[in-house]
Amino acid sequence: xxxxxxxxxxxxxxxxxxxxxxxxxxxxxxxxxxxxxxxxxxxxxxxxxxxxxxxxxxxxxxxxxxxxxxxxxxxxxxxxxxxxxxxxxxxxxxxxxxxxxxxxxxxxxxxxxxxxxxxxxxxxxxxxxxxxxxxxxxxxxxxxxxxxxxxxxxxxxxxxxxxxxxxxxxxxxxxxxxxxxxxxxxxxxxxxxxxxxxxxxxxxxxxxxxxxxxxxxxxxxxxxxxxxxxxxxxxxxxxxxxxxxxxxxxxxxxxxxxxxxx
Numbered sequence: 001x002x003x004x005x006x007x008x009x010x011x012x013x014x015x016x017x018x019x020x021x022x023x024x025x026x027x028x029x030x031x032x033x034x035x036x037x038x039x040x041x042x043x044x045x046x047x048x049x050x051x052x053x054x055x056x057x058x059x060x061x062x063x064x065x066x067x068x069x070x071x072x073x074x075x076x077x078x079x080x081x082x083x084x085x086x087x088x089x090x091x092x093x094x095x096x097x098x099x100x101x102x103x104x105x106x107x108x109x110x111x112x113x114x115x116x117x118x119x120x121x122x123x124x125x126x127x128x129x130x131x132x133x134x135x136x137x138x139x140x141x142x143x144x145x146x147x148x149x150x151x152x153x154x155x156x157x158x159x160x161x162x163x164x165x166x167x168x169x170x171x172x173x174x175x176x177x178x179x180x181x182x183x184x185x186x187x188x189x190x191x192x193x194x195x196x197x198x199x200x201x202x203x204x205x206x207x208x209x210x211x212x213x214x215x216x217x218x219x220x221x222x223x224x225x226x227x228x229x230x231x232x233x234x235x236x237x238x239x240x241x242x243x244x245x246x247x248x249x250x251x252x253x254x255x256x257x258x259x260x261x262x
Contacts, residue, residue, distance in 0.1 A: 017034045031046045032047075034089075045088075046090075049085075055084065062086060064157050072123040076089075077089045077091065094148045097146070098146060099140075107208040114258060137194070138175055140197065159173050179193065180193040202233055203218040220233070232254045
């Protein structure tokens with residue numbers, strides 16, 4: 001008997017698609033992997049939980065993905081509504097999250113950190129360069145996929161918002177440890193919240209461990225990294241947004257300069 005998630009998906013396609021496994025079950029959404037015995041590729045279906053807040057967030061995510069195109073951004077294949085619950089599909093990208101990678105190896109090399117950091121800069125630049133600028137809002141290892149072919153994907157746009165949107169009734173958005181101080185007051189937040197989280201990620205990839213769930217200085221303990229990395233990480237994670245790097249392209253240029261020192 002076809003379950004609810006299969007029926008949502010097969011309404012738009014055909015009964016040949018079958019659930020292979022559930023990838024994630026959260027309070028806001030369910031993500032399942034589907035395969036088809038007649039084709040070699042797989043699709044991921046993400047559907048909202050049956051709550052007004054989850055459906056509102058999913059509608060926003062779908063609308064954002066419809067306007068975004070570029071390497072590292074999931075391609076929205078199809079979307080729809082079933083019983084008032086919105087859902088969408090995207091290709092399945094083989095790989096592991098940055099969280100899984102760090103759990104396995106604790107730290108990354110300079111070259112791998114630069115490679116991932118620069119790819120994230122390119123993706124964030126696509127968002128920040130939109131006519132209606134988009135702030136990603138929840139940059140963390142769980143949302144970064146390292147694909148088997150060496151690519152970097154930024155997943156889950158449920159916390160993204162357009163600059164200028166009314167945020168006064170939302171409250172905190174992001175993940176403690178990666179979210180900038182102004183995320184508690186989203187009406188004052190801009191693209192620099194993504195710069196802050198990127199600086200935290202650079203520190204985590206080089207140093208290991210998990211960021212503390214409070215704001216503080218991201219000091220590198222390993223002396224070998226200090227000269228090459230510390231100034232950039234400090235400039236990304238300044239507690240006051242006005243003292244922080246604003247343009248992600250500047251972060252990318254700094255990462256390129258670091259790689260040129262090898």
